[in-house]
Amino acid sequence: MPTVIDIDDLANRVGEHLGYSGWQTITQERVNLFADATGDHQWIHVDPERAKAGPFGGPIAHGYLTLSLIPVLLGEVVVVEGITMGVNYGANKVRLPAPVPVGSELRLGLTLAGVEEVAGGAQVTLDAVLEVKDAPKPSCVAQVVYRFYR
Numbered sequence: 001m002p003t004v005i006d007i008d009d010l011a012n013r014v015g016e017h018l019g020y021s022g023w024q025t026i027t028q029e030r031v032n033l034f035a036d037a038t039g040d041h042q043w044i045h046v047d048p049e050r051a052k053a054g055p056f057g058g059p060i061a062h063g064y065l066t067l068s069l070i071p072v073l074l075g076e077v078v079v080v081e082g083i084t085m086g087v088n089y090g091a092n093k094v095r096l097p098a099p100v101p102v103g104s105e106l107r108l109g110l111t112l113a114g115v116e117e118v119a120g121g122a123q124v125t126l127d128a129v130l131e132v133k134d135a136p137k138p139s140c141v142a143q144v145v146y147r148f149y150r
Contacts, residue, residue, distance in 0.1 A: 002075065007082040007148055010115045010122055018112055018126075021076035023105040023133060024069065026061050031102055034065040048102070061100040066140045067091075070128050073108035080124075080148050089123065089145040098137040105133040113143060121149035 003018045028048060035041045040062055043050045051059040071088055080086060100106055107130070114125035123145060130140040 002077055002079045004079045004081060007080055007122055007150060010080070010112070010124060010148075013112050014115055016112050018078045018110045021073035021108040023107050024073065025105050026065075026100055026102055028059060028102050031059060031061050031065065034062055034068075038062070038064070040064075056099050056101060059102040061102065063096040063140070066096065066100050066106070066130055067094060067142060069106065069130065070108060070140075070142065070144055073130075074110070074126075074146075077108060077110045078112075083121065083148045083150060086146055086148045089147045092125065092143040092145060094140070094142040096140050098132065098135055098139045100130075100132055100139045104135075106130055106139065107133070118147060121147060123147050 005013055031045050035046050044054050044056070045051075045059055045062055048059045051057075109129045109131065111127040112124070113127045116123045124147070126144050126146065128140070128142045128144050129138045130142075131138045
């Protein structure tokens with residue numbers, strides 16, 4: 001169940017951990033579709049047989065595929081009410097400290113890091129952590145920025 005916050009209450013919630021998404025299985029099909037969409041067909045992602053002998057013992061998701069799941073999973077963590085639209089405004093920092101093996105489960109955790117008023121709405125900074133189930137390190141740590149408009 002997502003955390004629900006009215007746009008006018010966002011500033012009062014800065015520093016709050018908003019929760020976690022559900023677990024999402026990373027399939028070879030999803031990795032292959034991402035490779036097709038981006039043109040990145042490196043063997044470590046799309047050749048399961050060759051990847052078995054590689055440094056991770058099997059294929060892994062693209063780092064940018066992992067990052068791209070933040071907007072997909074965000075709605076499972078937080079819903080901002082009182083808005084007409086929300087847009088991805090960018091990222092201040094992105095790190096990919098650990099691989100995401102194909103077949104693993106991934107989830108998103110979010111903390112509300114900052115809020116600034118902008119014309120017609122609010123600019124929201126979120127600390128995002130994507131973690132693989134039972135892995136010792138997160139797979140992606142990012143500070144992402146969204147704009148929500150009234």
